Amino acid sequence: xxxxxxxxxxxxxxxxxxxxxxxxxxxxxxxxxxxxxxxxxxxxxxxxxxxxxxxxxxxxxxxxxxxxxxxxxxxxxxxxxxxxxxxxxxxxxxxxxxxxxxxxxxxxxxxxxxxxxxxxxxxxxxxxxxxxxxxxxxxxxxxxxxxxxxxxxxxxxxxxxxxxxxxxxxxxxxxxxxxxxxxxxxxxxxxxxxxxxxxxxxxxxxxxxxxxxxxxxxxxxxxxxxxxxxxxxxxxxxxxxxxxxxxxxxxxxxxxxxxxxxxxxxxxxxxxxxxxxxxxxxxxxxxxxxxxxxxxxxxxxxxxxxxxxxxxxxxxxxxxxxxxxxxxxxxxxxxxxxxx
Amino acid sequence: xxxxxxxxxxxxxxxxxxxxxxxxxxxxxxxxxxxxxxxxxxxxxxxxxxxxxxxxxxxxxxxxxxxxxxxxxxxxxxxxxxxxxxxxxxxxxxxxxxxxxxxxxxxxxxxxxxxxxxxxxxxxxxxxxxxxxxxxxxxxxxxxxxxxxxxxxxxxxxxxxxxxxxxxxxxxxxxxxxxxxxxxxxxxxxxxxxxxxxxxxxxxxxxxxxxxxxxxxxxxxxxxxxxxxxxxxxxxxxxxxxxxxxxxxxxxxxxxxxxxxxxxxxxxxxxxxxxxxxxxxxxxxxxxxxxxxxxxxx
Amino acid sequence: xxxxxxxxxxxxxxxxxxxxxxxxxxxxxxxxxxxxxxxxxxxxxxxxxxxxxxxxxxxxxxxxxxxxxxxxxxxxxxxxxxxxxxxxxxxxxxxxxxxxxxxxxxxxxxxxxxxxxxxxxxxxxxxxxxxxxxxxxxxxxxxxxxxxxxxxxxxxxxxxxxxxxxxxxxxxxxxxxxxxxxxxxxxxxxxxxxxxxxxxxxxxxxxxxxxxxxxxxxxxxxxxxxxxxxxxxxxxxxxxxxxxxxxxxxxxxxxx
Numbered sequence: 001x002x003x004x005x006x007x008x009x010x011x012x013x014x015x016x017x018x019x020x021x022x023x024x025x026x027x028x029x030x031x032x033x034x035x036x037x038x039x040x041x042x043x044x045x046x047x048x049x050x051x052x053x054x055x056x057x058x059x060x061x062x063x064x065x066x067x068x069x070x071x072x073x074x075x076x077x078x079x080x081x082x083x084x085x086x087x088x089x090x091x092x093x094x095x096x097x098x099x100x101x102x103x104x105x106x107x108x109x110x111x112x113x114x115x116x117x118x119x120x121x122x123x124x125x126x127x128x129x130x131x132x133x134x135x136x137x138x139x140x141x142x143x144x145x146x147x148x149x150x151x152x153x154x155x156x157x158x159x160x161x162x163x164x165x166x167x168x169x170x171x172x173x174x175x176x177x178x179x180x181x182x183x184x185x186x187x188x189x190x191x192x193x194x195x196x197x198x199x200x201x202x203x204x205x206x207x208x209x210x211x212x213x214x215x216x217x218x219x220x221x222x223x224x225x226x227x228x229x230x231x232x233x234x235x236x237x238x239x240x241x242x243x244x245x246x247x248x249x250x251x252x253x254x255x256x257x258x259x260x261x262x263x264x265x266x267x268x269x270x271x272x273x274x275x276x277x278x279x280x281x282x283x284x285x286x287x288x289x290x291x292x293x294x295x296x297x298x299x300x301x302x303x304x305x306x307x308x309x310x311x312x313x314x315x316x317x318x319x320x321x322x323x324x325x326x327x328x329x330x331x332x333x334x335x336x337x338x339x340x
Numbered sequence: 341x342x343x344x345x346x347x348x349x350x351x352x353x354x355x356x357x358x359x360x361x362x363x364x365x366x367x368x369x370x371x372x373x374x375x376x377x378x379x380x381x382x383x384x385x386x387x388x389x390x391x392x393x394x395x396x397x398x399x400x401x402x403x404x405x406x407x408x409x410x411x412x413x414x415x416x417x418x419x420x421x422x423x424x425x426x427x428x429x430x431x432x433x434x435x436x437x438x439x440x441x442x443x444x445x446x447x448x449x450x451x452x453x454x455x456x457x458x459x460x461x462x463x464x465x466x467x468x469x470x471x472x473x474x475x476x477x478x479x480x481x482x483x484x485x486x487x488x489x490x491x492x493x494x495x496x497x498x499x500x501x502x503x504x505x506x507x508x509x510x511x512x513x514x515x516x517x518x519x520x521x522x523x524x525x526x527x528x529x530x531x532x533x534x535x536x537x538x539x540x541x542x543x544x545x546x547x548x549x550x551x552x553x554x555x556x557x558x559x560x561x562x563x564x565x566x567x568x569x570x571x572x573x574x575x576x577x578x579x580x581x582x583x584x585x586x587x588x589x590x591x592x593x594x595x596x597x598x599x600x601x602x603x604x605x606x607x608x609x610x611x612x613x614x615x616x617x618x619x620x621x622x623x624x625x626x627x628x629x630x631x632x633x634x635x636x637x638x
Numbered sequence: 639x640x641x642x643x644x645x646x647x648x649x650x651x652x653x654x655x656x657x658x659x660x661x662x663x664x665x666x667x668x669x670x671x672x673x674x675x676x677x678x679x680x681x682x683x684x685x686x687x688x689x690x691x692x693x694x695x696x697x698x699x700x701x702x703x704x705x706x707x708x709x710x711x712x713x714x715x716x717x718x719x720x721x722x723x724x725x726x727x728x729x730x731x732x733x734x735x736x737x738x739x740x741x742x743x744x745x746x747x748x749x750x751x752x753x754x755x756x757x758x759x760x761x762x763x764x765x766x767x768x769x770x771x772x773x774x775x776x777x778x779x780x781x782x783x784x785x786x787x788x789x790x791x792x793x794x795x796x797x798x799x800x801x802x803x804x805x806x807x808x809x810x811x812x813x814x815x816x817x818x819x820x821x822x823x824x825x826x827x828x829x830x831x832x833x834x835x836x837x838x839x840x841x842x843x844x845x846x847x848x849x850x851x852x853x854x855x856x857x858x859x860x861x862x863x864x865x866x867x868x869x870x871x872x873x874x875x876x877x878x879x880x881x882x883x884x885x886x887x888x889x890x891x892x893x894x
Contacts (some may be wrong), residue, residue, distance in 0.1 A: 183756065200817075206719055206746065208715045215753070
């Protein structure tokens, strides 16, 4: 079960699989099977995946409900957008994606800085109180963005270069997911889950709770900022109202439905909750109604979410299929009750 | 002289909004006190109360009853809805992790908003006048009827509630359950009834607040409860969540601060200031101004 | 025996909770390699003493010395780094983590790789993870739990959970181990097994141990020295045989 040897085989396997996915997708785009509209949905799915997996670090792995994720997303979005606007990047700029990556990194860093600013005081509190204080910070960020002059105020920030095209969005999403997968399987991730399980015991085995809690929060905020940056360069216009409390709740719903503590769950739920409403466009006004009922039902009957703490592992799935069940080759080793 | 008149006017505006916050905050605080749940859906009961009362007004007029009776109708129906919500969504989760219940509350909030959106559309609807719009008072300070009624009625509600909780049998049961649910049960208190009653009172107060809010800002839409609820919640936390006089104190403070910020600093920043106060309070004394500090047992 | 170096010593240690003197004038001295028992009737303040020694509570008076150096207002995790580890009266495991991860989490302090190294899985990640994996399994083997490594901690039987908590505390590489009623809720066989394991780890790691127990007959057998407290104050210190004869101790226990 443990990953003490480099699992070369499963690395190759996963890489091949992702490359294949990309090839199929791009072939679809070239062959016009995937329309511009469908591309837009895929990009939205990717952004939601990043938002959900990043929130899952704070809410699922650290176990603290954070209700201000949209705030960090907006900080990243505005930072990244202001950067590319300042550099006068357009969709015609050669290698615009390089500038986009720089913009995303900047957006992530500023969001992370905000995460630290919010986290250090807020993480002194726990549970309900932490949820409230993150909500408060999220709303303050939103109000301030509308207030300061350089964000376009209530009119919004316009004509952001729409340089977040499908390939770069896809690879950024893959990178974020891989990074977070390895993060939760590092000693830092292990310590963060230990704090979730019992914060008094974690202190009693020498873990500096505050440090690791802030770390989880900062990592979470960083990638929310990255998602914000992608969003800004996909839609091309930003308004602070987009990033209100309800946006934070939308992301939380994805995380909770997928399973707090399961990145796989976040990914599947992000796909499902983005694609389903598009498929059911005729019922658009019922979308949130269905969401809310679904959420209540999940909480009543399966509060751990659809995936609990289960993580999917390609190599494990394959070895199960071929009945070669050998331990040691599983980079995404089992957690939670999925050992069977 | 003029500036004092303006100041007093803003003060009364603040008191008016503040007493509405306080009424709503009472619901948050009582529910938290008894089942330790931040009932995120509570704000939406303001919206529910607003719609019910709005529909009740024509009925009142055609039945020849005074318009304000709609408040009673709204309060009763909201109370019933509150109890049903508790029974269906929260009761099964009473022994679950707090997180689960909190998320359920958020989901109930979404459900109510979207249910009413589907039923009534998302556009704001005008709300008929409940109180006469005539202005009163002389020497420059003019107050509307609705301002006075709001303040007086809220204070009356709060006093009644405080008396109820302190003096009556049911009130004592409520306090007992909030102290220790298991022990209260062993003493023969019907915990389920007590919790239902708490929700009923909280939601009825939200409905009363709704009518008064609509008298001041006569527009109704499915999302009106969320921001109002959030601020009332801030008020509850500020005063010390779980403490009834704390909710009143918090409500008035938030109302006045908001009114003055809008008047003298910036109306855009009013929300930020309210949340700023929330954050400062949580950091300095998370249990609120009137709260007691409770440590965790190791 | 009396030549041995002091590991953990307190001088007039005390704490007051809003007027209530929970512990006062506590003077204890635990020597290298010693197994000392801290006993006293229910509510005497034994766990409060532990909370003081591990930094959970800050004393309102007195001093704590580790290896004869005074330590000031440390947080629990600092105390662990200084070599003071503990278990809890009501077991506190990382319930949803595996048995192995419970122990690995406690090894965190001895691992050096950075977040970046961990995320990118650079060589130091593999080296340290492999080493910690081996050490954790060794520790579990010491308690006969190597076969349970991949089980979820919450699913272990009670006795095993107690042992896991001790194994986890050992992973922090302590100089002194504070055990809060390790045998509580165990049957006689489990208790005997546990005491054997405690004797074993003590010899293997040259540990000092401070053991809370309110069952006197149990500690008489294994402790070298006993400290008896009642109402937050030391009422007797000495060899088990002396304590058994001490009038004040008997009085405290019989509720004289």
